[in-house]
Amino acid sequence: MQRTPGEASADLELPARAYLVVQREISRLLSPFSLMLIWIALRFIGGYRIDNLAEVRRAAREIRARGSAPLLVCANHLTMVDSFLITWALGNPLWFIVHFSALPWNVPERLNFAANSWQKAAVYVLKCVPIHRGGRRRDVAGVLSRVAHLLRKHESVLIFPEGGRSRSGRVEVENAATGVGRVIRSVPDCRVLCVYLRGAHQSAFSAVPERGDRFYAAVSEIEPKTDAAGLRGSRELVRQVVRRLSEMETEYFDGRE
Amino acid sequence: MGTEVFEKVVKILTPYVKNQAALDNVSASTHILDDLKVNSARLVDVVLEFEDAFDIEIADDDVDSVETVGNAIELIESKLE
Numbered sequence: 001m002q003r004t005p006g007e008a009s010a011d012l013e014l015p016a017r018a019y020l021v022v023q024r025e026i027s028r029l030l031s032p033f034s035l036m037l038i039w040i041a042l043r044f045i046g047g048y049r050i051d052n053l054a055e056v057r058r059a060a061r062e063i064r065a066r067g068s069a070p071l072l073v074c075a076n077h078l079t080m081v082d083s084f085l086i087t088w089a090l091g092n093p094l095w096f097i098v099h100f101s102a103l104p105w106n107v108p109e110r111l112n113f114a115a116n117s118w119q120k121a122a123v124y125v126l127k128c129v130p131i132h133r134g135g136r137r138r139d140v141a142g143v144l145s146r147v148a149h150l151l152r153k154h155e156s157v158l159i160f161p162e163g164g165r166s167r168s169g170r171v172e173v174e175n176a177a178t179g180v181g182r183v184i185r186s187v188p189d190c191r192v193l194c195v196y197l198r199g200a201h202q203s204a205f206s207a208v209p210e211r212g213d214r215f216y217a218a219v220s221e222i223e224p225k226t227d228a229a230g231l232r233g234s235r236e237l238v239r240q241v242v243r244r245l246s247e248m249e250t251e252y253f254d255g256r257e
Numbered sequence: 258m259g260t261e262v263f264e265k266v267v268k269i270l271t272p273y274v275k276n277q278a279a280l281d282n283v284s285a286s287t288h289i290l291d292d293l294k295v296n297s298a299r300l301v302d303v304v305l306e307f308e309d310a311f312d313i314e315i316a317d318d319d320v321d322s323v324e325t326v327g328n329a330i331e332l333i334e335s336k337l338e
Contacts, residue, residue: 134290134297137321163298178301182317230316231304 104158169204181234196248285327
């Protein structure tokens with residue numbers, strides 16, 4: 001099987017590319033402060049712990065070192081701070097400051113994270129490209145083009161392929177967002193780093209995890225492939241990713257029994 | 258052709274529609290997401306059903322232009338030409 005080229009493979013216009021370059025550099029300059037603030041918030045305000053932190057960081061490092069192809073991070077989604085927790089799980093903040101391309105861009109919901117000027121400024125300096133899920137398809141396609149462009153530039157991007165927090169509390173294969181498959185199709189040799197993260201007290205979706213919760217994280221690399229073209233191909237690719245996340249979830253719950 | 262395509266498009270959309278009142282008054286200008294309240298994630302399933310029903314292939318980019326029932330009909334008819 002092979003991946004057919006996606007229609008969204010055309011690169012961005014110069015102004016959009018320049019905007020992302022400037023945003024990246026401002027984010028990089030502020031990263032010593034922003035990353036430390038997030039780490040302090042997670043560690044001391046949230047009181048969160050990732051039980052297998054060293055193990056998962058080592059596994060993520062090995063996957064990164066395995067190849068130079070673009071790496072899209074795809075994770076399950078249960079709370080609104082998942083992207084911060086996942087970034088924490090994948091590497092030390094100091095390491096990310098030095099290896100800034102490895103610090104994932106995020107694609108947060110505009111209504112939740114970019115509703116006012118303060119939030120817009122925060123997501124700007126945190127390497128975010130806000131999206132309005134379920135919004136006008138041309139706008140969504142524009143965001144996906146930016147994501148694909150960033151990956152082609154070997155920037156890491158974190159995206160939730162279920163398209164939102166799981167309402168059932170479990171990975172939902174049927175809700176796989178085809179746009180993620182479209183991104184994968186438009187980035188040659190794109191690898192996917194699947195991340196499964198769950199707090200011990202996280203039984204369903206919520207705004208934030210329970211204070212003091214302890215997390216389990218796991219990573220796994222896949223390179224989705226399909227012979228199908230168009231939308232069908234995009235759906236098949238994203239479903240491969242979400243199926244892997246679902247398998248990781250099963251492994252998590254099996255391990256708890 | 259127009260009426261036949263319209264009827265087939267509405268029939269395909271029907272199981273995904275959450276606003277029955279909008280479906281009862283459906284026209285070419287009816288917005289699929291805003292008026293019919295079709296879940297955006299399900300729009301892909303709708304378009305794949307268009308592919309099967311009309312034996313056409315629709316590219317990712319083509320879907321970006323589909324906002325109303327009329328847009329869907331225009332897209333399908335352009336592929337049938």
